[in-house]
Amino acid sequence: MSAHELTQIIKAADAAITAEDLDTLMAIYADDAMLVVKPGMVARGKEQIRRAFVAIAEHFNHSMNVSQGETLVLENGDTALVIMETVLNSLDAAGAAVATTRRATYVFRKGAEGNWLCAIDNSYGTDLLGTELLSVT
Structure with missing residues (x-):
């Protein structure tokens, strides 16, 4: 069984994050998308x-390498929930390697042209429970 199309889209987004290619990255987001920057900030x-x-790139000293592990895609019509293990490797301010693994959740919907666009990007998954989300200004 081949990987779901959304798995490939997220893999391309991860490559764009790693390369700091923001034009490519922005193409996967819906115009009204939301990104959980960190708990408490959207x-x-x-x-x-x-x-x-x-x-985020500056915070991680321009050293982010993002990849995915186990993936589950729940698709219903033009909406899909993606539950995915996200692995972030980076360097801290002292140059030491840091690895972080999260269970991320993403919501995608099909755009007018039939392409999938990310509506909600939450790399923190259920770790957000109990936090208040505030918008970035």
């Missing part, structure tokens, strides 16, 4: 999401 819309990824 970016809404492509402009805020782009700025958030610039800040």
Whole structure:
């Protein structure tokens, strides 16, 4: 059985994050998408999401390498929930290697042209339970 189309889209997004290729990355997001930047902070819309990824790259010293592990795609019509193990390798401020694994959740919907667009990007998954989400300004 071949991997779901969304798995390939997320893999391409991960490559764009790693390469800091924001134009390619923004193409996978819906215009009204939301990105959980960190618990308690959400970016809404492509402009805020782009700025958030610039800040995220700086936070990780431009050393992010993002990949995916186990994946589950639940598709219903033009909406899909993706539950995925996300692995982030980076360097801290002292240059030491850091590896973080999360169980991420993503919501995708089909755009007018039939292409999948990310509506909600939550790399923290259920770890957000108990937090209040505030928008980035």
